[in-house]
Amino acid sequence: MFERVCLVHYHELGLKGRNRAVFEHRLVDNLKAVLSPYAVSDVRRISGHLLVEVTSEEQIEDIAALIRQTPGVARCSVGWRTARTMDDINRAAALALAGCEPCASFKVIARRSNTDFPIDSMQLNRDVGSYLHEVAPDKAIIMRDPDAKVHVDVVQGSAYVYAESDPGVGGLPVGSSGKVCCLLSGGIDSPVATWRLMRRGAVAVGVHFSGRPETSASSEEIVDQLADALAPAAGLGRVYVVPFGSYQRQIAATCDPDLRVILYRRLMFAVAERIARIEHAKALATGESLGQVASQTLDNIAAVDQVVSMPVLRPLIGNDKQEIIAEARKLRTYDISVQDHADCCTLFMPRNPETHARLDRVLEAWEALPHDEWVERILDEVEWRTYPCPAYRPPRRWRQPVRTSADVQAAEG
Numbered sequence: 001m002f003e004r005v006c007l008v009h010y011h012e013l014g015l016k017g018r019n020r021a022v023f024e025h026r027l028v029d030n031l032k033a034v035l036s037p038y039a040v041s042d043v044r045r046i047s048g049h050l051l052v053e054v055t056s057e058e059q060i061e062d063i064a065a066l067i068r069q070t071p072g073v074a075r076c077s078v079g080w081r082t083a084r085t086m087d088d089i090n091r092a093a094a095l096a097l098a099g100c101e102p103c104a105s106f107k108v109i110a111r112r113s114n115t116d117f118p119i120d121s122m123q124l125n126r127d128v129g130s131y132l133h134e135v136a137p138d139k140a141i142i143m144r145d146p147d148a149k150v151h152v153d154v155v156q157g158s159a160y161v162y163a164e165s166d167p168g169v170g171g172l173p174v175g176s177s178g179k180v181c182c183l184l185s186g187g188i189d190s191p192v193a194t195w196r197l198m199r200r201g202a203v204a205v206g207v208h209f210s211g212r213p214e215t216s217a218s219s220e221e222i223v224d225q226l227a228d229a230l231a232p233a234a235g236l237g238r239v240y241v242v243p244f245g246s247y248q249r250q251i252a253a254t255c256d257p258d259l260r261v262i263l264y265r266r267l268m269f270a271v272a273e274r275i276a277r278i279e280h281a282k283a284l285a286t287g288e289s290l291g292q293v294a295s296q297t298l299d300n301i302a303a304v305d306q307v308v309s310m311p312v313l314r315p316l317i318g319n320d321k322q323e324i325i326a327e328a329r330k331l332r333t334y335d336i337s338v339q340d341h342a343d344c345c346t347l348f349m350p351r352n353p354e355t356h357a358r359l360d361r362v363l364e365a366w367e368a369l370p371h372d373e374w375v376e377r378i379l380d381e382v383e384w385r386t387y388p389c390p391a392y393r394p395p396r397r398w399r400q401p402v403r404t405s406a407d408v409q410a411a412e413g
């Protein structure tokens with residue numbers, strides 16, 4: 001027996017009792033979904049970590065890279081599963097060490113978790129160590145801070161040998177922190193905010209407001225691409241698209257120009273909150289960062305937040321644009337976001353948008369709009385796409401996986 005495996009390690013801090021089992025099950029389900037297109041025969045728990053059985057040598061590095069991108073993964077090691085013979089264990093250890101170049105020193109960390117194996121952990125350390133020293137005499141065995149650590153775990157029925165270990169994204173498995181409705185524009189910031197919440201274990205449901213029919217659907221295409229970039233982490237449940245242009249036109253036609261943007265945003269939040277309630281999501285999230293643009297002053301944030309009663313999370317509030325861009329590049333969303341597209345926020349944009357809105361003025365303008373009626377109508381007009389996410393349950397009201405504009409038109413008769 002000589003098989004390729006990935007060993008998945010997670011932080012165990014705060015994972016006690018029932019919590020731990022829930023966490024592990026989530027991570028197993030999520031990894032199964034993430035790895036379903038790949039040559040993986042099983043994902044399961046073994047003594048304190050997860051084991052991914054890989055059936056293709058060529059795919060193992062890609063598989064390890066995907067595992068490391070999955071929320072909840074602290075580290076991932078590629079290695080071997082072998083029979084419990086010193087021959088196999090030694091051979092795997094030599095391969096593992098050879099995979100760690102450049103490397104001038106190593107140590108063996110052996111663990112026998114089953115006493116039906118005749119050699120104890122200390123002896124295993126010595127035996128595997130001296131074998132490795134024979135095949136790689138140029139490398140020193142040192143106990144303190146060696147370049148490579150060759151792990152040998154002997155469990156019931158087999159042994160696991162690995163050395164190469166790289167950090168994962170950390171965080172918590174998606175599904176361990178509830179559901180959040182993330183306002184997803186085609187911009188740079190909101191996909192990063194959405195990713196950060198997924199990384200903390202939230203199931204993300206995107207809500208995108210498109211300027212359609214006043215603008216083209218180009219922002220929707222961007223959001224589709226962003227969703228495809230975020231979806232492989234198995235944390236994105238669904239993306240709702242709201243054709244919003246005609247409501248913006250009506251706001252622009254009747255309200256003071258300087259308040260337009262705030263009123264658009266209040267309507268966005270009101271709609272997103274209704275979608276969140278239908279989805280049983282417990283919070284909204286945006287990609288705002290304090291003072292980044294005119295609408296992101298404390299006064300304006302307060303004037304918009306006042307329309308909803310659920311928490312609005314802003315994971316980027318203290319980040320500079322450069323930091324957000326660096327994160328977007330790592331996520332591979334940056335190049336998608338910077339493509340030219342119609343942004344509904346700039347539709348009917350006044351020359352001087354209000355930067356420090358007075359709540360009494362905003363409320364007066366808001367109450368003059370038929371906002372409750374609009375929100376109800378908009379809920380009948382939303383479209384969506386559902387993504388592979390084991391922790392996502394679609395709401396009862398909107399069970400079908402996809403609704404397109406043609407479906408909406410057909411329903412309106």
Ligand code: ATP
Nearest residue numbers: 183184185187188189190207208209286287288344
């Ligand atoms: P982003 O890069 O995320 O678009 P931004 O710096 O362009 O952010 P704004 O356009 O003011 O800033 O948007 C602030 C936040 O409001 C966005 O991060 C997003 O969460 C939400 N938002 C803005 N426009 C839309 C939209 N058309 N659909 C959904 N959410 C939006």
Ligand code: MG
Nearest residue numbers: 185187343345
């Ligand atoms: Mg924007």
